[in-house]
Amino acid sequence: MGINNLIIDHIDNPHELERLFKKEPEAFKKSFAYAWEQNPDSQVLAVWFERLYFKETVDTRKASLLQKSFLSMGLLAILAGISCRIILHFVEQQAIAPINFVYGILPFIAAYFVYNSTPKRNILYALASIFLISAFYLNMLPLEHKDSIILAYIHLPIFLWVLLGVAFTGNNYGIGSTRLAYLKFNGEFCILYACMAISGMLLTALTMQLFRFVGMDISEFYFKNIVLFGAAALAIVATYLVSINLKLAKNIAPYIAKIFSPLVLATLMVYLITVIWVGKNPFLDRNFLLSFNGVLLSVLAVTIFSITESGTNEKKSISDYINFALIVIALVIDCVAFSAIVFRLSSYGITPNRLAVLGVDILIWANLIWIMLSYMRFLQNKTGPSTIQDAVTKYLPVYGIWAAFVTVAFPLIF
Template sequence: MNFTDRIRESLENPAELERLFREDSEAFQVAFESVFAENPDAIVLKVWHERLHFQPVQSDQSRLILADSILILMLCLLAGTIAKLPAYFPQITENWFYPRNIAFVIFPALAIYFLTKNKPGKSILGASIALFLLPLVFINTLPNLDKSDTILLSCLHLPFFLWAVLGFVFTGRAFRESDRRMAYLKYNAEMLIYTTLFIICGSLLVGVTAGLFSIISVNLDKFYYEYILIYALCAAPIVATHLTHAQSRLIGNLAPTIARIFSPLVLLTLIAYLISILTLQRNPFTDREFLVVFNVMLLGVLAIAIFTLSERSSTSKKLVGDYITFALIAIALMVDAVALAAIAFRLASYGTTPNRLVVLGANLLVFGNLAGMLVQYTRFFLGKGSIAEIKNWITAYLPFYGIWAAIVLFAFPFVFAFK
C-alpha cells in the first residue's frame, strides 16, 4: 500500500498520521497534496496543510537559507574538486581517471544533499554509503587495459548504477512506495531541465566575459576556463537539485507540461520516420548507426511517456493525451521489435560479443517496460484498469534498470575475462 492510501485510511487517526510523517516526511508531503485535494474540508487535513506550509519567522527563515547556502556551496566545491583531481595530483592521469570516475563527480554530492534533507535512519545511511563505496573501489581496481570492451562497458554502466543508488537515497525508507519512486522520476526531469537552462545561461555569460576581457587584452584561458568553468559546470546540477527540491510546489509541473507539448510532435516524427524507412528501404540489420538511432529514439519516447504520466490525475476519464501516449508507446514497441530482430541477426551472423549482449539486454529491458505500459493502458481504455496501475507498473519496473546496470558493471569483466 502506498503513502497516499495509507494517509486516506488514517484520516480518523491523528496518531497514525504523525507516525507516517515521522516515517518519511518527504513521501508524506508528496502523497498529502493529492489526499488534501480530494478532501479539502477535512479538519485534520487542514491542520496538516497549515503545518506543512507554515512559513517560519524571518529569523528562522534566514538561518535556514544560510544553512542551505553553506551546504550547496560545500557540495559544489566538493564536486568541482573531484573533477579537478588530475590537475591537483599530476600522478593521476586523465585518460585513466575520467572514464572510471566521472560519475563520482556529481552523484555523491547529490546523495549527500538528499541524506541531509531526508535525515534517514542508520540502516539507510549505512546502505547508501556502502552502495557508493563498493563501485568506487571496484571500478578503480579493475586492470588498466586499453582495449577491453568489458571494462569500457563497466565504466559506461556505472552512472546508471549510481543513478539507481541515488534513487534509493532519494526515496529513503519509502523506497518501496510507488508515489516516492514517481517523485524521483519527476525530480530527474526537473533537475535536467534546470541544469540545461543553467548551462545555456552560463555559456552566454562565458561568451560575454571572454569578449569583454579580450577588448582590454586580458587572457582568461588558464584560470577561467580550466577552473571557474569546471566548478560552475559541476555546480549546475547541484543548484538545480536544490531549486527543484525547495520550490517543488511552484515548478513541479514543468517537465510533464513540456512532455505533453512534445508528445504529439514526437508521435508525428516517429510516424514520418517509419514511413521514410519503408520508402528508402533502409536496412537496420546491417546498418549499425541506424540501430543506434533506434535505441536513442526508444529512450526518448520512454522518457516522454513517463513524464506525461507523472502528473496525470487519477480520473478515469480518457483524455486526448492518453491516446497520444498510447500511440507513442505502440509505435515505440514496433521500433524496438525491429531493433531486437536486427540485434538477433547480428548475433547469429557475427557471433556473441559483450557489446552485442549489452545492447540486446538493454533493448529487452526497454521492450518489457513499454509492453507493460501498453498492456496497462489497454486495460485502462477497456475500463478494467486505472491510471494508478500504469504508474505502479512504471515505478515497479525501475529496479530492473539498476539490476541490469549492476550486472554489466560488476559481472561482465569477469564473465568475459576482461575482453
C-alpha cells in the same frame, strides 16, 4: 455613506464585504481598523483581520530549516566543484577514466538527499558502501578501449542513478509514490539545470569576449577552473531549488510533456516511413541498428516523462492516447531491434556489445508491455492512472540491476 459605515452595516453579510474588498481593496484595508475597533467581538471581522494582517508565526522553524538546507547545499556545491577539479587533474594525467566525474557530482547530490531525509542507518551505510565499492572497482579496471570496459563506463551512471533514487526516497524506497516523485524530480531537475546552464554559457561567452578585447586568452584556465567547477556546483544548486518546490520547473514541466509528446510521435511516424521508403535494414547495418536503439531509448524516456507529469487525474485526455501510441510504436521498434540483434548474434557470434544491446532490448520490451497493458486498462476505465505509474516506478530497480551486472560482470567475463 462612508466605507467605515458600510463595513459595519454589512458585518453579517460576507458576500457584500467580499464585494467591497474587491472593489477597493486598499480603501477597505485602511478603513477596516475603525470597524474592527468598534466591533472587537465580531467573528466575521476577526476572520477578515487574519486575512488582511496575517503573519506566518510558524515561519521561524521553516526558515531555520530552509537556512540549514541552503547552507548544506552551499557546502556540498563547493565540495562537488573541488572534487571535479581534482578528478580533472588525474584524468589529464591519464591516471583515471573520465567516467569518474560522476563521483564528483552524484555522491554529493545523494548526501544532500540523505541530510534532508535522514534515512535509517542500514540505508545510509548501504549507500556509502556501494558508492565506495563501485568507485574502487571502476578504477581497478584497465584504462583500455575494450568493448566490455566501455560498456561498464556506459552502464555505471545508470546504476548510480538508480542508487541516487534510493537516497532520494530514503526509508520509503519501496513505495511507488516516492519513486514517482523521484522521476518527477529528474524531469524538473533537467529543465532547471538546462535553464541555468544556458545562462552560464552566455556568461562564459561574454567573459571570453571581454578578455579578448584586452588581448588575453583565458579560455583554458576558465574552462578548467570556472566552467567545470560551476557545472558541478550547479547540479547541487538545481537539486536544492527543485527540492524547495521552485515553481518555475514544476509549472513548466507538464507543459513540456504535453508539447513534446505529440511532436515526438509525429517525428517518429515520419522517421519510420522514411526508413521504410529508403530501405534501411537494421539487420545488416550495424550503425543503423545502434541509432534504432537510440531512438527506442529516447521514446521510452519521453513516454516516462509524460506519464510522470500527467499526475493522478482520472479523466482521460488526448495526451493519454498520444502516450499510448508512442508506447505501441516503441514496441514495434523494440521488436525490430530485438530481431536484428538476435540475427547478428546468430550470424556473427557473441560480443559484449551485442549481448548488452540484447539485454537492454529485452528489459525495455518487458517494461513497454507492462506499461501498454496498464494503459489499455486505464483507457477502458478499468483502472486509474496509478496502475500506469506503478508499471513505470516498480520496474526501475530492474534497470539498476542490469546496469550493475554489465558494469561488474562484463569486464570480468570478456
